[in-house]
Amino acid sequence: xxxxxxxxxxxxxxxxxxxxxxxxxxxxxxxxxxxxxxxxxxxxxxxxxxxxxxxxxxxxxxxxxxxxxxxxxxxxxxxxxxxxxxxxxxxxxxxxxxxxxxxxxxxxxxxxxx
Amino acid sequence: xxxxxxxxxxxxxxxxxxxxxxxxxxxxxxxxxxxxxxxxxxxxxxxxxxxxxxxxxxxxxxxxxxxxxxxxxxxxxxxxxxxxxxxxxxxxxxxxxxxxxxxxxxxxxxxxxxx
Numbered sequence: 001x002x003x004x005x006x007x008x009x010x011x012x013x014x015x016x017x018x019x020x021x022x023x024x025x026x027x028x029x030x031x032x033x034x035x036x037x038x039x040x041x042x043x044x045x046x047x048x049x050x051x052x053x054x055x056x057x058x059x060x061x062x063x064x065x066x067x068x069x070x071x072x073x074x075x076x077x078x079x080x081x082x083x084x085x086x087x088x089x090x091x092x093x094x095x096x097x098x099x100x101x102x103x104x105x106x107x108x109x110x111x112x113x114x
Numbered sequence: 115x116x117x118x119x120x121x122x123x124x125x126x127x128x129x130x131x132x133x134x135x136x137x138x139x140x141x142x143x144x145x146x147x148x149x150x151x152x153x154x155x156x157x158x159x160x161x162x163x164x165x166x167x168x169x170x171x172x173x174x175x176x177x178x179x180x181x182x183x184x185x186x187x188x189x190x191x192x193x194x195x196x197x198x199x200x201x202x203x204x205x206x207x208x209x210x211x212x213x214x215x216x217x218x219x220x221x222x223x224x225x226x227x228x229x
Contacts, residue, residue, distance in 0.1 A: 036220075051216070104158070105156055
């Protein structure tokens with residue numbers, strides 16, 4: 001079955017540290033890839049997405065992600081985190097043009113210490 | 115934010131009672147989804163709809179039913195609530211075309227507690 005793995009359950013960083021959150025998926029065909037963020041007590045918001053083209057995708061709030069097809073990975077990065085980045089981050093994968101089949105990872109909770 | 119509302123936002127109910135959650139959108143999007151979010155499980159798809167009266171099951175559909183009689187409303191029903199259905203429920207929508215194709219927009223969530 002198709003699955004999405006997020007390697008870290010909880011990451012704790014100090015402000016200005018660099019961030020990389022891992023995401024791997026198991027589906028071998030064409031995929032659409034997403035990173036969502038959920039701030040405490042709020043709903044999910046899209047950070048960035050990859051459909052095709054340049055594998056380095058830039059999103060909102062200084063986040064970026066790189067799609068590496070050979071590694072089935074879509075890792076999220078930010079060079080310098082802020083306290084306001086404290087949130088839970090979800091990677092999600094959708095098979096090709098198929099709606100209704102967005103598979104989420106279990107999430108990574110990021111805590112940034114001021 | 116996309117025009118998605120969910121009602122109620124919080125509900126406490128007892129085991130065995132029926133519960134209906136409502137999702138309402140003002141975006142005229144074709145697709146609507148119901149997810150549940152539980153610690154350690156991320157979001158899991160319960161049911162989704164690809165048009166009025168067109169629905170399909172997701173990963174965790176047992177114990178849930180849905181209905182969509184209008185484009186803007188998608189109802190999730192727990193026929194007989196159980197404690198295992200205590201969760202936060204999110205509705206999402208997506209369009210069938212345009213620049214945001216395949217991107218899902220989420221509602222504010224409903225926190226349901228079954229005692």
